[in-house]
Amino acid sequence: MEWVYISDLHKYTGQKVEIRGWLYNIRSKGKIAFLQLRDGTGRVQGVAVKGECNDDAFLKIDGLKMEASISVTGDVRKDSRAPSGVELTINDITVIQNPEEDYPISKKEHGIDFLLEHRHLWLRSSRTEALLKIRNQAVISLRNFFHEKGFILIDTPILTGSIGESSSTLFSVKYFDMGNAYLAQTGQLYLEAACMAFGRVFNLGPTFRAEKSKTRRHLTEFWMLEAEVSFLENEGSMDLQEEMICSLVDSILSKNEAELKVLGRNTGPLKKITAGFPRIEYSEAVKMLDKLGKPVKWGNDLGGDEETILTEQFEKPIFVTNYPKHAKAFYMKENPENPETVLCADLLAPEGYGEIIGGSQREDRYDELISRIREEQLPESAYRWYLDLRKFGSVPHSGFGLGLERTITWITGNKHVREAIPFPRTISRLYP
RNA sequence: UCCCCUGUAGCUCAGCUGGUAGAGCGGGUGGCUGUUAACCACUAGGUCGGCAGUUCGAGUCUGUCCGGGGGAGCCA
Known part of the structure; x- marks a missing residue:
């Protein structure tokens, strides 16, 4: 499986690749989950659907914390709904490190002192x-x-x-x-x-x-x-x-x-x-x-x-x-x-x-x-x-x-x- | 060094002329097959920056100290 950077994903549509990065947000809808991934070169959404994704991997998603480092394999797919134009249909997930604590920086706004402290x-x-x-x-x-x-x-x-x-x-x-x-x-x-x-x-x-x-x-x-x-x-x-x-x-x-x-x-x-x-x-x-x-x-x-x-x-x-x-x-x-x-x-x-x-x-x-x-x-x-x-x-x-x-x-x-x-x-x- | 603003839940804030605390997010539990800071329901969580004072009573008023922000001066 080829490891690729998110910025290069558009060159791999229709292919199976590996992405290594961090999970910066998850939106889960029960039998379908949207994993927001970043690797420093870009951001992409991984879509995990129960049944299509490896069962073990799908179960892992629930336990993932913000900013967990993970490696994801899946199929690169063009999708007009995605801001970057491509998405990854997830087949498998390997957790590199899953945080035990909650990530301090939330999706809502923060004050400048808090942000500078972090x-x-x-x-x-x-x-x-x-x-x-x-x-x-x-x-x-x-x-x-x-x-x-x-x-x-x-x-x-x-x-x-x-x-x-x-x-x-x-x-x-x-x-x-x-x-x-x-x-x-x-x-x-x-x-x-x-x-x-x-x-x-x-x-x-x-x-x-x-x-x-x-x-x-x-x-x-x-x-x-x-x-x-x-x-x-x-x-x-x-x-x-x-x-x-x-x-x-x-x-x-x-x-x-x-x-x-x-x-x-x-x-x-x-x-x-x-x-x-x-x-x-x-x-x-x-x-x-x-x-x-x-x-x-x-x-x-x-x-x-x-x-x-x-x-x-x-x-x-x-x-x-x-x-x-x-x-x-x-x-x-x-x-x-x-x-x-x-x-x-x-x-x-x-x-x-x-x-x-x-x-x-x-x-x-x-x-x-x-x-x-x-x-x-x-x-x-x-x-x-x-x-x-x-x-x-x-x-x-x-x-x-x-x-x-x-x-x-x-x-x-x-x-x-x-x-x-x-x-x-x-x-x-x-x-x- | 000086002036102004500010300090309340993990975070962002509300809390009126004093009557012993509230929301959203985040966390937890449950639900959901297209979410875009997802949503819905339930739930836990606080010596209100410290000290002193006024008062029957202080998150609220006063003094003082500490922290933070913006500005002046000075500069890029």
């Missing part, structure tokens, strides 16, 4: 499966995008000295007899070093922020895709980001139709994500917000509410550029046309999802950079190597970081970033 089991649900399969595709798509363009993957360290964006809080760990090391909150500075060696580089890895943020947009551990390109100015960086986002959305739309359907995502807005994202200067955005009845004092950063109002004016993601210098990180290059601002761009996703990318042209002049480091009272010695990059063949360069979970949350139309990562880490959760 994340190790929640992974099995169809929603989580869809979300994480989209995440998988997103990572493949992003990596392909950069590889096809000739970017070099540079994995940046996770254990670092005290370096990064000073404003955020760092997680610290004891590092032998060298005092504290910190979990990276960005790989950017290392990518800047790498782009002076390789020209165009990127990374994709975990980053850590010990911010006490409790919102639908924050995790303490999240994955970020960062890219850094030498001889690229801010405008060119936005071109690159735009192309990347369009390619990403395209790939999800074409490869994950089934998953988007499971999630109930209206794909209409996603289909409008094509090149030509509006680029709005910060000062212009402040004027727009004034007209829209949400005045912001020039110089203040834009908050979540402001971002939402701005994005609602457009169907595509928008870049908000050239923020006031003091609202942004020390490494951003001063805008030669207005020294009060820096050459940067945040990409705000539509439909109220807000910031998914933060990017900028980097300060490439030694004197300017060191004075910014001193202004911010950063530990100068930790930045010695970073300053070296401005001493030995400094060139204009730009880069950006894309929040993977935020991007997936937007594309899937989900409400919270914590479902876009297999095991979310939040301010109040380290288990499972």
Whole structure:
């Protein structure tokens, strides 16, 4: 008997096969029982009819608990009543392990605390499966995008000295007899070093922020895709980001139709994500917000509410550029046309999802950079190597970081970033 | 750190101006040959987050502590 995956079942209609998987629901009508099976590749209904199915097997069905692991043999059959188009007429059932306890996750709704406490089991649900399969595709798509363009993957360290964006809080760990090391909150500075060696580089890895943020947009551990390109100015960086986002959305739309359907995502807005994202200067955005009845004092950063109002004016993601210098990180290059601002761009996703990318042209002049480091009272010695990059063949360069979970949350139309990562880490959760 | 919401059965929740607890799902038993979160009948299951207070009487009001959620700040 050939063991096949559920996703391949349609190739075996009219044949007898074996399926190995888990029982996620049973509906029994006495002399006929419907077994809902999943194996990670898909879901299918097995139909066991008394008399047609092996008698011993039919008797076993009654004792099966939710999420029992079983192997089932039967005939693959086309059936218009089945959501996937095929069903399995069951001949025999082998029980691999039948739970003694009731499965904690029921078919009805659960609260988020309960679900997160059972994340190790929640992974099995169809929603989580869809979300994480989209995440998988997103990572493949992003990596392909950069590889096809000739970017070099540079994995940046996770254990670092005290370096990064000073404003955020760092997680610290004891590092032998060298005092504290910190979990990276960005790989950017290392990518800047790498782009002076390789020209165009990127990374994709975990980053850590010990911010006490409790919102639908924050995790303490999240994955970020960062890219850094030498001889690229801010405008060119936005071109690159735009192309990347369009390619990403395209790939999800074409490869994950089934998953988007499971999630109930209206794909209409996603289909409008094509090149030509509006680029709005910060000062212009402040004027727009004034007209829209949400005045912001020039110089203040834009908050979540402001971002939402701005994005609602457009169907595509928008870049908000050239923020006031003091609202942004020390490494951003001063805008030669207005020294009060820096050459940067945040990409705000539509439909109220807000910031998914933060990017900028980097300060490439030694004197300017060191004075910014001193202004911010950063530990100068930790930045010695970073300053070296401005001493030995400094060139204009730009880069950006894309929040993977935020991007997936937007594309899937989900409400919270914590479902876009297999095991979310939040301010109040380290288990499972 | 601050603001708002919340904690009642295994789960999701209801419980009005205070009068000592209820539903659906899940569990158990029985029924059903096409179910799609199946359905029908019966059934078991609770120190109402902890502590203190007001009151004849507290799930309900007050204080406090603890847990959880959302948001601000900060950021992707």
